[in-house]
Every structure is written in structure tokens, then in C-alpha cells.
Amino acid sequence: MTGKVIIDLKQLSFAWPGQAKPALSIDAFRLNAGERLFVYGPSGCGKSTLLSLLAGVVVPQQGVVEIAGQRIEKLSAAKRDHFRADHIGLVFQQFNLLPYLNVLDNVTLACDFSHQRVTNLKQAQVSALDEAKRLLSRLLLPESLWTKSVMNLSIGQQQRVAVARALIGAPDLIIADEPTSALDRESRDQFLQLLMAETEQSGSSLVFVSHDDSLKSHFDRHLHLPTLNQAVSTVEPSAVEGANP
Amino acid sequence: MSLNLKTLVRLSARSLLNRRLTVFLSVLTIAFSVALLLTVERVRTEARTSFNQTISGTDLIVGAPSGDLQLLLYSVFQLGNASANMSWEAAQEIAAMPEVAWTLPLALGDSHKGFRVMGTDATYFDHYKYGRKQPLEFASGKRFNQLYQAVIGAEVAQKLGYKVGDRMIIAHGMGKHSFKEHDDKPFTLVGILERTGTPVDRSVLASLESIEAIHVGWGKPALGDIRTRFAEKQGKNTSLDRAQLQPKAITALLVGVKKKTQLFKVQRRINEGGQGLKVIGEPLQAVMPAVALQQLWKLVGVAENALLVVAGFVVISGLVGLMSVILTGLNERRREIAILRAIGARPMQVLLLLVAEAFILTLLGLLIGAGVFYLLLLIAAPAIYDIWGIWLPVSGFSLTELKLLCVIAVAGLLVGLWPGLRAYRISLAEGLSVRL
Numbered sequence: 001m002t003g004k005v006i007i008d009l010k011q012l013s014f015a016w017p018g019q020a021k022p023a024l025s026i027d028a029f030r031l032n033a034g035e036r037l038f039v040y041g042p043s044g045c046g047k048s049t050l051l052s053l054l055a056g057v058v059v060p061q062q063g064v065v066e067i068a069g070q071r072i073e074k075l076s077a078a079k080r081d082h083f084r085a086d087h088i089g090l091v092f093q094q095f096n097l098l099p100y101l102n103v104l105d106n107v108t109l110a111c112d113f114s115h116q117r118v119t120n121l122k123q124a125q126v127s128a129l130d131e132a133k134r135l136l137s138r139l140l141l142p143e144s145l146w147t148k149s150v151m152n153l154s155i156g157q158q159q160r161v162a163v164a165r166a167l168i169g170a171p172d173l174i175i176a177d178e179p180t181s182a183l184d185r186e187s188r189d190q191f192l193q194l195l196m197a198e199t200e201q202s203g204s205s206l207v208f209v210s211h212d213d214s215l216k217s218h219f220d221r222h223l224h225l226p227t228l229n230q231a232v233s234t235v236e237p238s239a240v241e242g243a244n245p
Numbered sequence: 246m247s248l249n250l251k252t253l254v255r256l257s258a259r260s261l262l263n264r265r266l267t268v269f270l271s272v273l274t275i276a277f278s279v280a281l282l283l284t285v286e287r288v289r290t291e292a293r294t295s296f297n298q299t300i301s302g303t304d305l306i307v308g309a310p311s312g313d314l315q316l317l318l319y320s321v322f323q324l325g326n327a328s329a330n331m332s333w334e335a336a337q338e339i340a341a342m343p344e345v346a347w348t349l350p351l352a353l354g355d356s357h358k359g360f361r362v363m364g365t366d367a368t369y370f371d372h373y374k375y376g377r378k379q380p381l382e383f384a385s386g387k388r389f390n391q392l393y394q395a396v397i398g399a400e401v402a403q404k405l406g407y408k409v410g411d412r413m414i415i416a417h418g419m420g421k422h423s424f425k426e427h428d429d430k431p432f433t434l435v436g437i438l439e440r441t442g443t444p445v446d447r448s449v450l451a452s453l454e455s456i457e458a459i460h461v462g463w464g465k466p467a468l469g470d471i472r473t474r475f476a477e478k479q480g481k482n483t484s485l486d487r488a489q490l491q492p493k494a495i496t497a498l499l500v501g502v503k504k505k506t507q508l509f510k511v512q513r514r515i516n517e518g519g520q521g522l523k524v525i526g527e528p529l530q531a532v533m534p535a536v537a538l539q540q541l542w543k544l545v546g547v548a549e550n551a552l553l554v555v556a557g558f559v560v561i562s563g564l565v566g567l568m569s570v571i572l573t574g575l576n577e578r579r580r581e582i583a584i585l586r587a588i589g590a591r592p593m594q595v596l597l598l599l600v601a602e603a604f605i606l607t608l609l610g611l612l613i614g615a616g617v618f619y620l621l622l623l624i625a626a627p628a629i630y631d632i633w634g635i636w637l638p639v640s641g642f643s644l645t646e647l648k649l650l651c652v653i654a655v656a657g658l659l660v661g662l663w664p665g666l667r668a669y670r671i672s673l674a675e676g677l678s679v680r681l
Contacts, residue, residue, distance in 0.1 A: 057586070078591050085589020092587070095580050098256075100263030112252045113589040165588070 012063035038219035056080035086116030089166025096162030117169020156187035279614025302374030320497035330494035364456030386436030399440035600661035607657025
């Protein structure tokens with residue numbers, strides 16, 4: 001897998017609709033397959049914007065966003081959604097799960113939206129359900145909870161279910177947006193360990209966003225976004241606090 | 246593309262199940278409105294069918310002038326009372342017209358335990374046709390052929406539990422407890438008719454002579470008439486013979502013509518005051534049943550349509566209620582939308598999810614509504630039959646009813662479109678940003 005470029009950003013510039021000033025401006029950035037990147041920086045440095053661009057929810061006004069060899073800024077909105085389903089697993093800060101589905105259904109839901117993930121699983125000769133079970137047990141989620149409503153789970157457990165969903169079918173890229181900020185110290189460390197181990201196992205690359213740079217040590221690459229982002233590098237971080245879209 | 250319809254329906258069904266308490270009431274509203282609409286439509290069409298099928302094969306109804314509709318209603322449907330009678334001579338004149346194939350005299354005014362008694366000829370069973378020119382059939386017994394014999398309709402037999410051979414007392418006037426019971430002249434039940442779904446089911450039929458016989462000494466015939474009849478009666482002790490019991494007047498006359506082309510000619514002659522008839526000076530009226538019914542439909546059509554429109558509006562308000570429930574829920578479901586988008590759902594799929602939701606709820610409403618409708622039919626049909634004589638069959642949906650149901654289903658899809666479009670916009674505007 002080494003040598004394959006998973007993220008390739010070139011001359012990127014993006015401004016949110018109705019705003020003259022770009023929120024993100026990156027000259028060049030690359031992430032190789034299997035790399036685990038820690039993105040940090042204060043609020044307003046463009047973290048959410050970067051994630052939206054990587055996930056293909058928005059496209060830059062200028063420049064290139066290439067994910068796993070695909071220039072997603074050239075794709076239609078529907079194709080980008082399709083691409084996201086196939087190649088990117090997302091984990092949010094909190095509330096990642098659909099309250100009306102049980103734990104297993106929440107995990108396999110990712111396969112309902114993606115042929116690619118189903119194909120990947122077929123090549124590995126496992127069913128979506130078996131893979132979901134395998135991931136959940138690897139993520140130390142008690143089997144007794146699998147068929148329970150996700151409402152019965154602690155936040156730490158919910159976050160691990162979200163990781164299982166992001167990982168099922170081994171997508172190229174896992175994006176985690178402050179996934180530990182709602183967890184206490186103990187569950188945070190456990191969560192990070194499991195996340196690392198499982199992304200490595202599936203061969204996915206990881207982009208982990210946080211404002212807490214104490215987590216840095218877990219990752220092999222670090223990105224201080226305010227340094228890379230030319231759009232905010234000249235501005236005092238405190239001046240744009242809370243202006244993050 | 247990647248998300249098939251099954252998943253979509255499964256997702257929205259699970260989502261709905263999770264919010265079952267909030268959506269249940271809106272489903273119920275739709276269900277009741279659907280049941281109301283179906284009931285109005287069913288009663289409307291069945292009333293028409295029932296009326297239209299009550300009389301067939303009869304070309305003209307003749308009676309004292311009162312209005313086409315009134316004549317039809319009191320003579321055939323047993324609704325209302327005759328304002329005047331027609332003379333027996335006039336009836337015989339009409340029967341003797343060369344164009345006339347047959348006539349059936351009808352004498353109304355008596356009752357048995359709330360059921361109308363109708364005096365007529367034994368040929369009634371040959372000429373009276375209902376539905377698609379079906380003749381009357383006997384469930385048991387036979388037609389009357391003597392004095393003081395009666396044939397009853399299926400409903401009378403069922404309600405009163407009568408069998409052939411039972412004795413019954415005829416009363417003058419309507420009402421279950423008539424003061425003037427002709428209890429000195431009990432009738433013998435000789436026949437019970439099969440159910441027809443027409444007012445015949447609720448009739449007691451006897452010969453004109455029998456009816457005339459029980460009125461000897463009653464009412465106000467000419468004084469001399471009473472005296473002779475009374476003397477006759479006393480002398481022979483209740484054995485009156487047919488010739489002396491010729492009726493003086495009848496309520497109406499059903500007429501069948503030999504050729505349909507002569508129908509208008511016969512009708513005109515009767516309407517023009519008996520031109521060419523010997524009985525001059527007796528004004529008569531002849532109506533064609535179909536034409537009079539047409540008048541009836543014109544009259545009740547307005548009310549029918551008003552009822553349908555009201556029922557339609559109730560359905561619309563049910564659907565609007567459903568839309569508001571889904572719209573209200575949307576705010577709390579922004580997170581759900583963001584999650585689906587993160588997994589790769591397109592805004593269009595989010596829209597479809599909400600449309601599917603509205604559609605599922607509408608279908609559920611239709612299903613429950615249909616159930617309520619049939620339940621209502623089962624419970625209310627006997628009561629409606631008792632009161633109006635309209636039998637509401639528990640049968641499958643008619644084409645019109647199916648069309649109505651389909652229109653509501655499509656409306657359910659449209660109802661989901663607005664919340665769907667909102668969700669579409671939310672998913673575009675908010676992307677993956679999950680707001681608490």
C-alpha cells in the first residue's frame with residue numbers, strides 16, 4: 001500500500017458562500033496510504049472546512065482535491081456523495097448513530113450506501129453482518145449490546161460503534177472530527193488505541209482532527225493547520241474565534 | 246444508485262417505528278377521514294343502485310296527480326303517502342287500452358306491525374321485476390289465490406319470525422301499534438319471498454279483494470255500500486265473495502306496454518286527462534320510473550356532492566396534519582440527516598426518505614381506514630337497512646373507491662415532498678456539520 005497517495009491537495013482555495021475571504025488556502029499537501037495524520041489548531045483555523053473538502057461535501061473554488069487517485073472537485077455532487085460512501089469513513093464528535101437502528105444495523109448501514117464496501121467484503125469473503133460483529137468485538141463492545149438500541153450505549157461505546165461503521169468494508173480514508181472530545185480520559189485512551197489498531201488492520205489512512213495537541217504523540221504525522229493554511233496564517237487565532245462555519 | 250428502495254423503505258419504517266407515538270395520531274386522523282370518504286361514497290352509490298334496481302320492467306306508474314317523484318316514491322319505494330287515490334274504473338280503462346300489455350293495481354294504506362301491506366293482483370309475481378329484470382322468487386310457500394291470504398317479504402319474515410301457515414292481523418294505517426286492527430279477519434301466510442334488496446322485502450302482499458274485505462265496515466264508503474256489505478257479512482258470516490269486493494279505488498297502477506315505441510303515446514293519453522278514455526274528468530298522472538329517478542338524482546345530487554366535498558376536505562386536513570407532523574419532526578432530525586449524508590446519502594436520497602415516510606404513513610392510514618370502513622359497514626348496514634331500506638353489501642372496492650384511494654396515496658407522496666425538499670435544503674446547507 002505504501003507509495004499510493006491518499007490525499008493530494010494542490011493550490012487549494014475555498015471560501016464559504018457569501019464570504020469574500022477564503023476560509024482555507026493550501027499550497028500543497030499530501031498524505032500517503034496507511035499514514036495517520038493528526039490535524040490540530042485552534043477553533044477557526046479551518047479544520048471543519050478542510051474536513052468538508054476532504055469529504056467532498058464542498059468543492060474548492062480553485063485547486064485540486066485528489067482522494068485515492070480521484071479528483072473529487074471535478075465530480076458532480078451526487079458522484080461525490082457516492083465517492084464518500086465508498087472511500088471515506090467519518091466519525092464525528094458525538095451522536096454518530098441513528099437512534100432508531102440497533103448497534104449492528106448502524107454498522108452495516110455503511111454497506112447499504114456503498115457497493116464498493118460490499119465488494120471489498122465479498123473479496124475478503126465475509127458478510128457485512130459478520131464483519132460488523134468482528135469489528136465490534138475487536139472494538140471491545142460487549143456482544144450483549146449488539147442488538148440493543150444505540151440509546152442504551154455510553155458515549156464511549158457509541159463512538160466505538162461509529163468507528164466500526166467507518167471501518168467496515170475497509171475504505172481508503174477515515175476522517176475523525178474531534179471523536180474523543182466528549183470522552184473522559186480513560187475512555188479516550190482506550191478509544192485512541194482501538195482506533196489506531198483497527199485502521200492499521202484495515203489498511204486505511206487516518207485523518208484525526210482535534211484542538212487538543214496532547215494527543216499528538218499517538219500519530220506518525222502532525223499537521224498544525226494554521227501553519228499550512230495561508231488564509232488564516234496572518235490572522236491572530238483569537239480574532240477569528242467562533243467564526244468557524 | 247447504491248441505495249435501493251428496500252433499504253430506503255426499511256430505514257423510514259424503522260425511523261417511524263421509533264416515533265410511533267407521535268405519528269400514530271396522524272395516521273389515525275387519515276384513517277378516519279378515509280373511512281368517512283369511503284362511507285359517503287359507498288352509501289351514495291349503493292343508495293342509487295338500490296333505488297335504480299327496485300323497479301325494472303315497469304314502463305309507467307299511474308296515480309293521482311301529485312308530482313312525478315312523489316308518485317314514484319309512495320307507490321314503489323313506500324316513502325311518503327298518497328295524497329289521493331285513483332278510481333278502479335280508470336285503472337280498468339287503462340288496462341283495456343290496446344297498447345297496454347299488463348297492469349298491476351297497488352292499494353296501500355294498511356300495515357302489519359310496522360310493515361306496509363300492499364293490495365295487488367296475483368299477477369304481481371309475474372310482472373313485478375327488480376334489478377336486471379329479475380322476477381320475485383318464493384323462499385317458501387306460494388302466491389295468494391284466495392281471500393285473507395298473504396305473502397310476505399324476506400325482511401318481514403326474518404324480523405317477525407313468521408313461517409308459512411302462520412296467522413296475522415292487518416291494521417289500518419301505519420305504525421307498529423295501530424288502534425284499528427282488523428282482528429276479526431286474520432290473514433293466513435301462504436308464501437315468503439326471497440330477499441331482493443328492494444322495499445318488497447319489507448312488504449306484506451295480499452289480493453286487492455282481501456284488502457277490500459277487511460275494510461268492510463271501516464273507513465267512509467257510501468252509506469248504502471256499508472249497509473249492503475254489512476248485511477251481506479252478517480247473512481253469510483264472513484264469507485264475502487269476490488264480485489262484491491271489487492275495490493272502489495286504488496293507490497297507483499303499474500303499467501307495462503306491448504311495444505316500447507308506444508310508451509310515450511300511452512303516457513300522453515293518460516296525462517292529458519284520459520283523452521279517449523271513458524272516465525273523463527278524473528285527472529291522472531303517468532310517469533316513467535327512470536325519468537322520475539333521474540329527477541331524484543338531480544335533487545339529491547347537490548347534497549351528495551356537498552357530502553363528498555366535505556369528506557374530501559377532511560381527508561385533505563388529515564394529510565396536512567401529517568405534513569405538519571413530519572415538518573415539525575424535521576428540526577429534531579437534522580443530526581439524522583447529517584449522519585446519513587456522512588455515510589454517503591445524497592440529498593436526493595434524504596428527500597426520498599421523507600417522501601417514503603409520508604407515503605408509508607398514508608398507506609397505513611388507507612389500510613386502517615379501509616378496516617374501519619368495513620367494520621362500520623358490518624355494524625351499520627343492518628341499521629341503515631332498517632331505516633332507509635338501503636342494503637350496503639360488504640363487498641370489495643368499486644372502481645371509483647379504488648380511484649379515490651389511489652388519489653389519496655398519490656397525495657401522500659406529494660405530502661412528503663415538502664418536508665423532503667426542506668430536508669434536501671438542510672442537507673445541502675449544513676453538509677456534515679452536526680449541530681447540537
